[in-house]
Structures are given as structure tokens and as C-alpha cells.
Amino acid sequence: MLESNTEKMLETERPTARSPLSTTAGRGATAPGGAKTPAHSKPARRTTAPRGTKRLGTMAVTGGVSVLLVEDDPDLQWALARSLTIEGHRVVGTSSGDGAIAVISQWPVDLVLVSSRLPGMGGLEVIRQIRDRYSDVPVVLMTSPGDGDLRTGARLAGVTACLQKPFETEALLRLLLALQVGPALLS
Template structure:
């Protein structure tokens, strides 16, 4: 799959990390939309065709779990990768079963993130 055909929505309240990951993914050919809140992510998803959302778990206001659930409710075909810098994920497996393509610890290796994005996008394309 060609990366530039994959649109990634990055959602993270850590602006420096958000911008760094955005630049690095764009350099690898992905189309990236970067936002710093769950509310912004929901707005973007209303107007943009997003293939895969990469969502930070811990954010002020709307947390990553709520963002993921609302995105999946409105866009069930969207791939979702959850990331956390807090060592563990704050949700039960049965709450998110079938909704998440990958869970990664921050900061994650870019090659690992890229493969997770490509894998999630392939699942949707093969659908």
C-alpha cells in the first residue's frame, strides 16, 4: 500500500510530540492531519476522509477512549491506534474489543507506528 494514499489523524495534546510525529510521517509519504484535542478530532472527521486515527489515551477534556468511541460510532470503518505515555491503558478490553487495531507505548519507534498504520489501513482496504 502506498503511504500517500493513507490519511492519518493524529490526536495528542503534547504539541511538540504531535508536530514531530506529523513531520516524520509526512516525510514517509502519509497525508497527516494533526490536532491537539478530542473535540478537534471529531470536527476533522466530519469533513475529512480519515483512514487511521492515532489517539493519545490521556488528554485533558475528552480523553482518548471517548474520542475513539465517538469516532468509531460515526466512522466504523476508520482504523484506530491508541498510544500512551503512562505505561498502561486505562480501559478494559471488553470495552474496546474490535475497535482498536493497535495499542502502543509512547514514545514509540516510528517504524512500529508506520507498520501499525499500514496494517490498520490494509484491514480497511481488504474489508
């Protein structure tokens, strides 16, 4: 059993005042800009994908994937996990490289998203250890600006793709779709 501080199931909503993903619920609520939502207003109509599919950005794909999210910034981890779960994917998050190795050894994943800078075991070492044990799992490295040398090392370690922070959620969803269609397209 994993310790609760190394594995968090992130399928619940945790809105915060400063989160761009937080929503205003209910009628007569105050919107982020301070404007009041009229009590008589109807909720926005939600469009749905065809039965048996999940929304992925502006495209629909069948099913969702299991994602291991390794990010030490709790706000970013929550925002990414929330975006992915909204799109129908299953997410387990951890804030350390050691936690990532513990999770992936006990929970089968379809994709690993790992931050380049982690406390303890860094992102490159996480990639190497995952590649040694699970060579077929796509690994996406989330880098910071100025990590050019790190991206080169990541390619040598076997990373599937890199995303430079900050990135739009749509970029992550497009990458996820490309990985579902075929990782060979990214080479």
C-alpha cells in the first residue's frame, strides 16, 4: 500500500479563488470579476460527444487513458489533473520521483507526465528508471524555459516528448491525442 503523501487520487474538484479552473456554482453567485450572475439565468448548455466517446479538447476519442502526473507544484498538479479528468482520463499524482516509481510499480499507466525539476530524484532519473522497467509507456517531460540541455538529456534517456512550461491545456490534450493515435507520429 502506498503512503497517502506519495499518492493522491485527484479525481475530486478543489476550486480555489486563484485557480483559473475554479467555477462559480449556483444562481446569484459572484463571478471572478466581481459581477453578479442573475438569479434567473440558466446554466450554459453543455455539449456532449457521441455516446461511448470522451471529449479531448475539440476532438472526441474513444475511452480515456491512465495518467501518472509527477509534479511538485500542488497548484499546477491539481490544475493539470482536473483538466485531464474533465476530459475523461484517470489521473494519479505524486510530487516526487520516488513516489512516481512507487505508483507506477503498483498502478498500470498509459502515460507518464513528469516535471523536469523535482525534489530528490530529478525528472531525468525518473525517466531512466521508468524506461528500464516499462519501455513501452510514453513519458512526457514538462520542462522550464532554459532547459535546452535537459531536453537533450531527456531524449537520450528515452522521453517520448517534451512540453515547455507554461503550456496551454489544449497543447497537452493535442499531445495526448497524438500519443493515443500513435507515438511513432511524434518521432
